[in-house]
Amino acid sequence: MIVETGHYALVLAFALALVQGTIPLWGSLAGDRALMAVAAPASIMQFLLTALSFGALTYAYVVSDFSLVNVVENSHSLKPLVYKISGVWGNHEGSMLLWVLILALFGALVALRARRMPDDLAASVLAVQAWISGAFLLFILLTSNPFARIATPPMEGRDLNPILQDPGLAIHPPLLYLGYVGFSITFSFAAAALINGRIDAQWARWVRPWTLIAWMFLTIGIAMGSYWAYYTLGWGGFWFWDPVENASLMPWLAGTALLHSALVMEKRDALKVWTIFLAILAFSLSLLGTFLVRSGVLTSVHSFASDPRRGVFILAILVFFIGGSLALFALRASTLKQGGIFAPVSREGALVLNNLLLTSSCATVFIGTLYPLALEALTDAKISVGPPFFNFTVGLLFLPIFLFMPLGQMLAWKRGRLLGAAQRLTFAVAIALVAGLFLAAANGEPAGAAALAGLAMFVIVGAFVDVAGRVTGGGFSLALMARRAAGLPLSAYGTALAHAGMGLTLFGIAATGWGVERVISMRAGDTAALGPFTVTLDDLSQRQGPNYRETVGAMTLRSDGVEIGRVNPSRKFYTSRQMTTTDAGLKTISLGQVHIVMPEQNPDGSVDVRMYWKPYVALIWLGALLMFLGGGVSLADRRLRIGVAKRAQPRVRGPAPLPAE
Amino acid sequence: MIWLVFAFLTAAAAMSVLAPLARAGRRTGGLSRRDADLDFYNAELAGIARDLERNLISPADAESAKAEAARRLIGGADPQAKAPEAGSRVARSVAALASIVVLGAVGLGLYGYLGQPAFPDQPLMARKTAPPDRMDMMAAVAKIEAHLERNPDDGQGRDIIAPVYMRLGRYTDAADAWGHAIRILGSTPQRETWRGEALTMAAQGKVTPDALAAFQRALALEPSAPQARFYVGLAAEQDADAPRAIDVWSKLLADYPPDAPWAEMVRQRLTALGAAPAAQPGPASPAGEAIAAMPGAERDAAIRAMVDGLAARLAQNGGDEEGWLRLVRAYSVLKEPAKAQAALADARRELAQTPAALDRLDALARELGLGS
Structure with a gap:
């Protein structure tokens, strides 16, 4: 009964989405308050129904109800509880249900804040959100129903894909979806603004928290995914430029651009059309990512036909929402009032540059990801666009981003002084140079790694120069500095933290150049050198897990003969899927990591061991964590802002702005 | 509720x-x-x-x-904008x-x-503790498995569960179970053959060296075993040793009556290998010999009389699976497809309770080209 109740709740949620998508929109266009008031309660109800449905599916997984096809195909009664629960979204149907649950969650959160929003904006936003929910609910119900039943249930399920039986699955997809789906709200806001024909600073203010939340979760979601791939796939890499990864990177790039352009819009009432466009773009790219991953286009263009209904359905959703919003955009964009004017050298100008570079890298990733697919579809020629292409092009576009990041923070709104900003950064430049030289001396070749690490230091230190300058601006008395520090807006700290986080990630990436890799065959008792350490394989033993057998290698890590830690890489064999996975043994040594996997076990009793020493590698993910934190700090800043120009210096005569003094 | x-x-x-x-x-x-x-x-x-x-x-x-x-x-x-009304x-x-x-x-x-509103939840624990008469086959399998885990030397249990595994498509498990049965209860031609068959099915129809060894053990115990001989021929065919396959299968056909349930399949295999369709071996029964000795027209009449007798008997007693199969085949051989179709339909109605028989009827219908 619980299962069928969940099923009915899902159908009802779809029916409610139809109502929620229509009546408030009608009310908003007709100026009818009563009709608009439907939006908020309906959104909350929509969330409750979806949550009920998700809960019912989770229940079926927890009690191993094998009368559901979805549970049979992805669960096993012996699986640990946490993987039974995470298995709910470890498959196509369940993950789509999680997707609509998060869609509904965002709708409900907006609904809870709707009291303080202009009612026509809230009504239109929630109506558009309902259209998105409705489309995906119908997709689930008709082509990927997780509640499909089997008349004669088997006694055992086929188990979850072993690679997914990992804490990573419990964390990574929900976070990533919070990010992906979070951009649905900014999309809904953009569509609502176009429908209502009003886009202004107030709009930007209402969108800001949602953009930030979506960006934060997308950042951390991508980082978690990358860490997961790093420790389970056993290749020691953290980013593969795999199409699925690119699918999440594209919305991140567009979303980061959106975050910055919305700032200009909020403070200066400028860049409106562009901001709306980015909001549409960010969500369109999220949808595209979903389409690429879900339709099977990615593994091969031809497997598209293996489940044509799903692929075609998502394609239809994609065309409807992207096409519809772009059509609306084309129709309305020309009527939007343009706002504030600014000089090229100004905070706004820096943010425009940031936007240009970010969207260009986004376009590059887009081309690199889709071109091979398009080419294969048209000519059957298989080409692969690999890491060298992406590293070169995206790297080239990101270099100026890193160079200008601290500079942009220094510039004033409306018009700034490039030289003054640069002067204030001399300290950061000096530290970057020293750090680069020091690292080059300490770690040696390649020089590129040291140069990049120096650039990272510039970004990190530069991120705090502005805040430091404002804290110490009144003199170095401790009490005064503390007072000034407390008086600074939280968003200033948020910016500094997020930018520094980006710098840390860059540092981690730069340091991969100093990594050491060894692939050898070892027997119990063997010792091998790895960079500054030695690794001894003490013992190989068998262990029985709940639904797998594993071979565990007990290894001791020594530095100059002194034991500094133990590492236990393992190979797990899952009986019901007849699959083997490798778990990397990791040991973190002051920001660096020793990463050991056993990809192969030989008949003669030895094992193949792949070992890496990766200095500073943890910074890649710590940086993302810091970006997340920075977003959170910024989110906590609820002030309204208006960009204030520094009083014009007599010798800088930019184009005279509107009456600012 | x-x-x-x-x-x-x-x-x-x-x-x-x-x-x-x-x-x-x-x-x-x-x-x-x-x-x-x-x-x-x-x-x-x-x-x-x-x-x-x-x-x-x-x-x-x-x-x-x-x-x-x-x-x-x-x-x-917007000066023209008016505050929204209650409408x-x-x-x-x-x-x-x-x-x-x-x-x-x-x-x-x-x-x-x-939806399926009447379909209750079926949590695994509840199904495992349900009384046995309401247990579905899957639950029964699980019970036997649990029993075997506790009593690994129960050969009879292995014998019982192995065919169930075969029907469920769990061929590897079936092969395992027969392996255990052989270990505990000893090797018999039947067990060896079944084990070989399970191994073959597990390998998607490829007779693996293991399976071949099993069939050969079965033949060592009982040289005439038809199933094992068929698979030995199949192994030869898969090894691209057509002459040997033809030899094995021709001898197999010669040793058994032409209406053995598998004979037609072996004949088709032989034809596919390019061997001359095996000479129809003489009928095996004395009555058959007598009929074979008659001149053409009389022989036809005699055969028809036998077929009609069979049809009449089946009309009385519809439970005879082999009888139905023979009747359908006989009509088809006599070039009377309408009657064959009718007999097939009757057989399906009479044997509706036994799915295995229906499967065999379907197989026969396919073989004879009688649309179903």
């Missing part, structure tokens, strides 16, 4: 739409544009005042910011009615199409 729950959910969903419509007169939702603009302006002023107080901006900057905020307030206001009663009624219809029709309609 479940319909009560559904009714409650539907009512709750409807209330979320109807309640705000009913409260039309009072302001419950967000702010009107004008109020929102004003709120925003005041909040901006408060923010500027706070920044000024904290010394973050100079008084002159604060003035300019205030001016910009005021400009935005004026710029944003007409008609619009509200239409909205309410439409929502109820959509929620009811779409909700129940789509669920009626997709």
Whole structure:
């Protein structure tokens, strides 16, 4: 009964989405308050129904109800509880249900804040959100129903894909979806603004928290995914430029651009059309990512036909929402009032540059990801666009981003002084140079790694120069500095933290150049050198897990003969899927990591061991964590802002702005 | 009971739409544009005042910011815009009615199409502890498996579960089970053959060296075993040793009556290998020999008489599976497809209770080209 109740709740949620998508929109266009008031309660109800449905599916997984096809195909009664629960979204149907649950969650959160929003904006936003929910609910119900039943249930399920039986699955997809789906709200806001024909600073203010939340979760979601791939796939890499990864990177790039352009819009009432466009773009790219991953286009263009209904359905959703919003955009964009004017050298100008570079890298990733697919579809020629292409092009576009990041923070709104900003950064430049030289001396070749690490230091230190300058601006008395520090807006700290986080990630990436890799065959008792350490394989033993057998290698890590830690890489064999996975043994040594996997076990009793020493590698993910934190700090800043120009210096005569003094 | 729950959910969903419509007169939702603009302006002023107080901006900057905020307030206001009204009663009624219809029709309609309201939850624990007479086959399998785990040397249990595994398509498990049975109860031609067959099925029809060894053990114990001989021939065919396959299968056909259930299949295999269709070996029974000795027309009449007798007997006693199979085949051999079809239909009706027999009928129909 619980299962069928969940099923009915899902159908009802779809029916409610139809109502929620229509009546408030009608009310908003007709100026009818009563009709608009439907939006908020309906959104909350929509969330409750979806949550009920998700809960019912989770229940079926927890009690191993094998009368559901979805549970049979992805669960096993012996699986640990946490993987039974995470298995709910470890498959196509369940993950789509999680997707609509998060869609509904965002709708409900907006609904809870709707009291303080202009009612026509809230009504239109929630109506558009309902259209998105409705489309995906119908997709689930008709082509990927997780509640499909089997008349004669088997006694055992086929188990979850072993690679997914990992804490990573419990964390990574929900976070990533919070990010992906979070951009649905900014999309809904953009569509609502176009429908209502009003886009202004107030709009930007209402969108800001949602953009930030979506960006934060997308950042951390991508980082978690990358860490997961790093420790389970056993290749020691953290980013593969795999199409699925690119699918999440594209919305991140567009979303980061959106975050910055919305700032200009909020403070200066400028860049409106562009901001709306980015909001549409960010969500369109999220949808595209979903389409690429879900339709099977990615593994091969031809497997598209293996489940044509799903692929075609998502394609239809994609065309409807992207096409519809772009059509609306084309129709309305020309009527939007343009706002504030600014000089090229100004905070706004820096943010425009940031936007240009970010969207260009986004376009590059887009081309690199889709071109091979398009080419294969048209000519059957298989080409692969690999890491060298992406590293070169995206790297080239990101270099100026890193160079200008601290500079942009220094510039004033409306018009700034490039030289003054640069002067204030001399300290950061000096530290970057020293750090680069020091690292080059300490770690040696390649020089590129040291140069990049120096650039990272510039970004990190530069991120705090502005805040430091404002804290110490009144003199170095401790009490005064503390007072000034407390008086600074939280968003200033948020910016500094997020930018520094980006710098840390860059540092981690730069340091991969100093990594050491060894692939050898070892027997119990063997010792091998790895960079500054030695690794001894003490013992190989068998262990029985709940639904797998594993071979565990007990290894001791020594530095100059002194034991500094133990590492236990393992190979797990899952009986019901007849699959083997490798778990990397990791040991973190002051920001660096020793990463050991056993990809192969030989008949003669030895094992193949792949070992890496990766200095500073943890910074890649710590940086993302810091970006997340920075977003959170910024989110906590609820002030309204208006960009204030520094009083014009007599010798800088930019184009005279509107009456600012 | 479940319909009560559904009714409650539907009512709750409807209330979320109807309640705000009913409260039309009072302001419950967000702010009107004008109020929102004003709120925003005041909040901006408060923010500027706070920044000024904290010394973050100079008084002159604060003035300019205030001016910009005021400009935005004026710029944003649309003089023609009027505050949203509660709207007409008609619009509200239409909205309410439409929502109820959509929620009811779409909700129940789509669920009626997709859902199975009478299908209870089946948590695994509940199924495992259910009384045995209500246990489904899967539960029975699980019970036997649990029993075998505790008593690994129960050979009989292995013998029982192995064919079930075969039917479930768990060929590797079936092969394992027979392996255990052989270990515990000893090797018999039948067990070896079945094990070989299971191994072959597990390898998607490829006779693996293991399977071949099993068949050869079976033949060592009973040289005439037809199934094992068939698979030995199949192994030869898969090894691209056609002459040997033809040799094995021809001998197999020669040793058994032509209407053995597998004979037709072996003949087809032989034809596919390019061997001359094996000479129809002489009939095996004395009556058959007598019929074979008759001149053409008389022989036909005799055969017809036998076939009619068989048909009459089956009309009395419809449970004879082998009889039905023979009858259908006989009509087909006599070139009377209509009668063959009729016999097939009768057989299906009579044997409807035994799925295995229906499978064999289907196989026969396919073999003889009788559409079903």
